Amino acid sequence: MVKAVYPGSFDPVTYGHLDIIERASKVVDELIVAVLVNSGKNPLFSMEERVEMLKEATREFSNVRIETFQGLTVDFAREMGAKVMVRGLRAVSDFESEMQIAQTNHSLNPDIDTMFFTTSLEYAFLSSTIVREVASYGSDVSQFVPPVVEERLKLKYQ
Ligand code: ADP
Numbered sequence: 001m002v003k004a005v006y007p008g009s010f011d012p013v014t015y016g017h018l019d020i021i022e023r024a025s026k027v028v029d030e031l032i033v034a035v036l037v038n039s040g041k042n043p044l045f046s047m048e049e050r051v052e053m054l055k056e057a058t059r060e061f062s063n064v065r066i067e068t069f070q071g072l073t074v075d076f077a078r079e080m081g082a083k084v085m086v087r088g089l090r091a092v093s094d095f096e097s098e099m100q101i102a103q104t105n106h107s108l109n110p111d112i113d114t115m116f117f118t119t120s121l122e123y124a125f126l127s128s129t130i131v132r133e134v135a136s137y138g139s140d141v142s143q144f145v146p147p148v149v150e151e152r153l154k155l156k157y158q
Contacts (some may be wrong), residue, residue, distance in 0.1 A: 001029045001030070002027075002028045002029050002030075002083075002084060003028065003029060003030045003032070003080065003081055003082040003083070003084070004024060004028040004030070004031050004032070004082055004084035004085065004086050004115065005031075005032045005034050005073065005076065005077045005080060005082045005084070005085055005086065006020065006021065006024060006031060006032070006033045006034065006085075006086040006087070007034040007036060007069070007073045007076070007085065007087075008033075008034075008035070008036065009035070009036055009041060009043065009050075009128065010033070010035050010050050010053075010054055010128070011041070011043045011044055011045050011050060011128050011132075012044070012045055012049075012050060012053055012128060012131065012132075012145060012149045012152065012153070013050070013053055013054050013057055013128075013145070013146070013149060014123070014126050014127070014128055014131055014144055014145050014149075015123055015126065015143075015144055015145060015146070016088065016090070016119060016123035016126040016127070017088070018057055018058070018146065019119065019120050019123055020086065020088040020117045020119070021033060021058060021061065021064060022061065023117055024086045024115070024117060025061045025063055025064050027115075028063075028084065028086075029063060030063050030064075030065070031061075031063060031064045031065075031086070032064075032065055032066075032067050032080055032082060033054055033058065033064060033065070033066050033067070034067050034068070034069045034073070034076055035047060035050050035051055035054065035066065035067070035068045035069070036068075036069065036070075036073075037068050037069065037070045038070055044132055044156060045152070045156075047068055049152065051066050051068060052148075053146075053148050053149050053152060054066045056146075056148040057146045057148060057149070067080070072108065073085065073105065074105045074108045074109040074112055077109070077112055078109060078111075078112075082112075083111055083112055083113065084112070084113055084114075084115050085102070085105060085112055085113070085114040085115065086114075086115050086116075086117065087101070087102070087114055087115075087116055087117075088116070088117050088118075088119055089116050089117070089118050089119065090119045090123075090124050090125075090126075090127075091124060098114075098116065101114075102114035102116075126144055130144075131144050131145055131149075131153070132153075135153040135154075135156070135157055136157050138157065141153060
């Protein structure tokens with residue numbers, strides 16, 4: 001039984017994240033999407049809002065659940081009994097920091113390995129930051145995020 005944790009800020013969840021969630025959910029038995037509480041960033045959406053949007057957007061995947069966590073991802077993974085960490089790679093620019101995170105996590109807990117999914121081409125440029133930026137100018141973000149997120153972004157920026 002392979003249990004995996006997919007950690008991130010998800011501020012907000014995009015079709016890029018959902019692509020990784022869908023693909024990862026097919027190769028593991030259980031996928032825990034873990035929303036980081038104190039990322040040091042100043043989030044647009046509260047933790048509760050980010051969780052609600054993720055729950056709605058992943059309803060169709062029966063082996064995916066949404067949790068929140070504070071502190072080190074490796075500690076959270078250990079608590080959950082997960083030995084695999086899932087991350088997405090968009091471009092070469094992601095590679096350096098992602099490799100650093102994966103190697104740090106592996107030295108903190110040698111039982112844990114990171115599984116990388118390369119992004120689908122149509123989402124290679126997509127990030128939560130870009131989505132927030134586009135939405136803040138009142139532009140249409142329906143090609144980047146699911147309807148539940150689009151609605152919430154409209155409310156934030158109206
Ligand atoms: P963080 O704030 O830690 O970067 P994010 O929520 O932005 O967290 O991203 C979480 C994970 O999802 C990271 O591994 C990131 O590379 C991946 N990711 C984000 N956007 C995309 C995308 N468009 N395609 C594939 N992976 C993505």
